[in-house]
Amino acid sequence: MIEQELMAQLVRPASSGHRGVRCGFLFNHDQLHQLAHSAPIAFELMRRQDGPEVRLFVTSQAQHEALLRVAEKYAMPTGKIYRLRLPLLLRLLQPLLDPLMPFSRVMMLLCNRAAFRDLDLLVVPEKTSLLLRSRFGLKHLKFVHTRHGAGDREVGFDKASGEFDLVLMSGEKIRDRLIEAGLLKDGGHAVIGYPKFDLHADGSVAGNTVDVVRPKLFDNDRPTVLYNPHCSPSLSSWYRDGLEVLEAFYRSDRYNLIVAPHVMLFAKRVQVSLDRWSFDAPGEIPARYRDCPHMLIDTGSARSCDMSYTEAADLYLGDASSQVYEFLHRPRPCVFLNTQGVAWRDDDNFRHWNAGPVLDTVEHLEAAIDAAFASHSHYIDTQRALFDYSFDLRETPSSVRGAEAIRAFCARQFPVAAASEQTAGSVLLSG
Numbered sequence: 001m002i003e004q005e006l007m008a009q010l011v012r013p014a015s016s017g018h019r020g021v022r023c024g025f026l027f028n029h030d031q032l033h034q035l036a037h038s039a040p041i042a043f044e045l046m047r048r049q050d051g052p053e054v055r056l057f058v059t060s061q062a063q064h065e066a067l068l069r070v071a072e073k074y075a076m077p078t079g080k081i082y083r084l085r086l087p088l089l090l091r092l093l094q095p096l097l098d099p100l101m102p103f104s105r106v107m108m109l110l111c112n113r114a115a116f117r118d119l120d121l122l123v124v125p126e127k128t129s130l131l132l133r134s135r136f137g138l139k140h141l142k143f144v145h146t147r148h149g150a151g152d153r154e155v156g157f158d159k160a161s162g163e164f165d166l167v168l169m170s171g172e173k174i175r176d177r178l179i180e181a182g183l184l185k186d187g188g189h190a191v192i193g194y195p196k197f198d199l200h201a202d203g204s205v206a207g208n209t210v211d212v213v214r215p216k217l218f219d220n221d222r223p224t225v226l227y228n229p230h231c232s233p234s235l236s237s238w239y240r241d242g243l244e245v246l247e248a249f250y251r252s253d254r255y256n257l258i259v260a261p262h263v264m265l266f267a268k269r270v271q272v273s274l275d276r277w278s279f280d281a282p283g284e285i286p287a288r289y290r291d292c293p294h295m296l297i298d299t300g301s302a303r304s305c306d307m308s309y310t311e312a313a314d315l316y317l318g319d320a321s322s323q324v325y326e327f328l329h330r331p332r333p334c335v336f337l338n339t340q341g342v343a344w345r346d347d348d349n350f351r352h353w354n355a356g357p358v359l360d361t362v363e364h365l366e367a368a369i370d371a372a373f374a375s376h377s378h379y380i381d382t383q384r385a386l387f388d389y390s391f392d393l394r395e396t397p398s399s400v401r402g403a404e405a406i407r408a409f410c411a412r413q414f415p416v417a418a419a420s421e422q423t424a425g426s427v428l429l430s431g
Contacts, residue, residue, distance in 0.1 A: 021052035021410045024119045026129055028059045028084075028105050030098065031263040032066050033305040034125040036196040038146040039067060040399035041123070041168075041406070043074040051407045056081045057115065059108050066302065070199070084112045099268040102128060110136055120414055123406065127160045134163075142166070142413060144406060150174065150194065150390040151322025152351045153235070157181050166409045168402050170194045171392040177348065187412060190405035193398030194391050197329070199306070215312045217258065217296055224256040225249065225369060226313035228321050229337075231265040233280035234273035235320035237337035238265060241362045245317070245337075246289045248365040255369065259285070259297045260309045262321055266299040315372060316356075324352050325390050331383040333376040335359060335368060355383045 025042040027035055039056075046054045058064045064083055071078050086094070090107050097103035105128050113136045116122060121142035122129060132138045145164040147156070150171065161167070162183030169175050169191050178184045218224065227245055229238035237245070238261060249257035265271070265282050272279045290297045298304050310316070310327040316334045318324055324334060334356030344350035344358065356379055357372050359365075394401070 021414045022119045023052035023054050023121050025056045025123045027063045028108055033263050034148040037125045037148040039070050040195040040198045041402035043076045044399045044403035052410050057084050059084050149322030150325045152349050154349045168192045171390045173389045191392045192401040193393050195399040198397045198399045215308050217312050218256045222256045223314040225315045225317050226258045226309050228318040228323050229261045230320040231262040232273045233271050233278045237319045237339040239280040240339045244362050256294045258309050260304050263300040263304050328383050328387045331380045333372040335372045
């Protein structure tokens, strides 16, 4: 739980008659893949003198270290970053229960709800945090959703997506689907672009560009394929065909392979799909693939989250992961594996499958990869249209647009507090 002296610091009263708006950014996940979708907005908001007081909350040492690196690149102070913890007994249960369920994420909210009690709004890239309001008593708290990724999966447009007071969206595609589902509130949404694109793969601030230095990961000149299977058993190609994909490239003398699945695929012993009920175990990756010099296996490092692999690859091989849209910022060949036998045509949940050939089997996979390179010119216009519909990128960086959207929301929702900020500046906490 949050330390007693830190709690006293967080809840102390403001010195002026009207305290300013207090805005928290919460990073509550096992992995790092959500951090880049909201951290850039937090630091841009901290730059403003007429915005809310910002506090950042992390729930793991890895998140803390990653956030410190981003703060350093933005030349921002780190005294507003707070580490939340679980009681000792629950920490002992983590290794047993986290691989089976989101145990730590839920308990982190319950045990640290006092840290959020005096906030006016909380900015999150996920939906579990809504429990603070629906189940854990913080009825006053407003929620801002930055979302994470710009994919097509229907879970991104479910009922919970409509429970936020402000939704920040990457582009017209997200807006159109949320409107169609009746999930957007008047004055409670804004298209801002994609804050993750404001960071280079090496963590440096990139403004509004998506110009990432391409990493060289192999000591050869072979074309490189990125295999990026999803974690959901109802959607992923991994459970049925993953090892067969690896074997095909293990035997190849023409291609490199990066295996960088969704970071949650190997985070649990058993994966469960709740949208289409199913479960399966990801199993183990044999050592011969890990030791192969023209194969790189990464089941969840920071490089899986920072666009290193989407930039290093010449072709994307996948199924339902939203990372394909990050890959498409620079049109290149894509191949999709329809392991589940989905009737995908004209289904918005598989819109990205229009970006390249769709295979019903992984037999003759190398020949299919060859054909995808040869036919890529037929897909370039479609890829560009898919990217532009998913990401509204402008001269103003996405993180700046996100910060302005939150500031404007605060001015509408908390006019007295927002007015005091404009005259007195933001209330700052000491670190």
